[in-house]
Amino acid sequence: IPEYDLKSSGKKIPRLGFGTATFPFEPAEVTKKAILQAIEIGYRHFDTASMYGSEQPLGEAIIEAVSVGLIESRDELFITSKLWCSDAHGELVLPSLQRSLQNLKLEYLDLFLIHWPISAIPGTYEFPIKEEDFIPMDFNAVWAAMEECQTLGLTKSIGVCNFSCKKLADILAFAKIPPAINQVEMNPVWQQKKLREFCNDHGILLTAYSPLGAKGTPWGTNKVMENEVLNEIAKAKGKTLAQICIRWVYEQEVIVLVKSFNSERMKQNLDIFDWSFSEEELEMINAIPQSRGSDPFTTIDNIWDGEI
Numbered sequence: 001i002p003e004y005d006l007k008s009s010g011k012k013i014p015r016l017g018f019g020t021a022t023f024p025f026e027p028a029e030v031t032k033k034a035i036l037q038a039i040e041i042g043y044r045h046f047d048t049a050s051m052y053g054s055e056q057p058l059g060e061a062i063i064e065a066v067s068v069g070l071i072e073s074r075d076e077l078f079i080t081s082k083l084w085c086s087d088a089h090g091e092l093v094l095p096s097l098q099r100s101l102q103n104l105k106l107e108y109l110d111l112f113l114i115h116w117p118i119s120a121i122p123g124t125y126e127f128p129i130k131e132e133d134f135i136p137m138d139f140n141a142v143w144a145a146m147e148e149c150q151t152l153g154l155t156k157s158i159g160v161c162n163f164s165c166k167k168l169a170d171i172l173a174f175a176k177i178p179p180a181i182n183q184v185e186m187n188p189v190w191q192q193k194k195l196r197e198f199c200n201d202h203g204i205l206l207t208a209y210s211p212l213g214a215k216g217t218p219w220g221t222n223k224v225m226e227n228e229v230l231n232e233i234a235k236a237k238g239k240t241l242a243q244i245c246i247r248w249v250y251e252q253e254v255i256v257l258v259k260s261f262n263s264e265r266m267k268q269n270l271d272i273f274d275w276s277f278s279e280e281e282l283e284m285i286n287a288i289p290q291s292r293g294s295d296p297f298t299t300i301d302n303i304w305d306g307e308i
């Protein structure tokens with residue numbers, strides 16, 4: 001799997017990673033087994049979050065992968081976790097990372113991300129978040145605490161998720177350590193052209209979640225896997241629609257996270273590196289009408305600052 005250098009960390013990030021968010025949560029044993037299979041198949045980049053319930057099974061899978069010899073050490077893996085909204089308060093950031101590391105049984109993360117650009121009342125670990133529990137984020141205090149986590153060596157890099165251009169610009173204005181990554185929804189039906197340009201200009205890598213539209217989840221949509229243009233291209237190329245989506249995101253020089261707990265689909269999703277699109281196919285994808293997946297935070301009207 002091709003990799004990118006990750007600014008300031010000295011570590012490389014595989015450009016295709018394995019997502020572990022499930023809704024409702026899969027039992028820990030199911031998640032652990034899927035992750036072990038993924039390591040065996042060749043995935044080396046794993047994405048979790050304190051809100052996903054997958055930190056513990058991921059940690060157990062890593063220990064087992066080392067003990068049965070699938071990998072020699074944890075250092076061969078790239079592990080990301082995320083700060084939940086109710087911990088997005090200056091003094092709660094470090095304790096939250098320490099809990100994540102405990103769950104994962106790791107000494108360090110490769111990447112620690114702010115999960116959403118909003119805070120919630122401390123102690124309320126709920127998803128979706130009730131409207132009355134939202135609090136605007138003190139970006140200065142939270143980002144300073146994220147920087148401390150990196151300075152302490154508990155994470156190699158820090159970044160954000162679901163940040164608009166405007167919010168990235170705000171953070172860049174005072175950050176001592178700029179965010180290495182912005183993780184956002186991206187697929188052929190939500191192409192993020194403006195955000196990609198902004199991130200490119202500012203040396204921030206973009207990671208795409210929901211490359212297949214995450215159908216069936218509260219943040220997902222059927223529109224990607226049911227898109228006729230993508231279906232047509234898939235048929236013409238002898239690929240699956242999922243592969244068309246993953247390859248397209250990959251070609252945009254964005255890191256892709258894809259979730260499948262089915263070993264055949266895990267293999268299929270990795271099989272995107274030795275073919276590419278024609279100019280005509282790229283134009284067809286470019287012209288797909290755009291719409292975002294279902295935003296779990298629709299009650300907050302300024303998450304995306306009106307950007308499309």
Ligand code: A2P
Pocket residue numbers: 019209210211212213214215216240242243257258259260261262265266268269
């Ligand atoms: P499953 O785990 O049963 O494979 P996203 O990555 O956009 O969040 O989408 C994840 C969803 O897409 C999951 O429901 C997953 O189901 C399904 N999925 C993953 N890979 C494929 C594939 N190659 N073909 C069809 N569905 C897939």
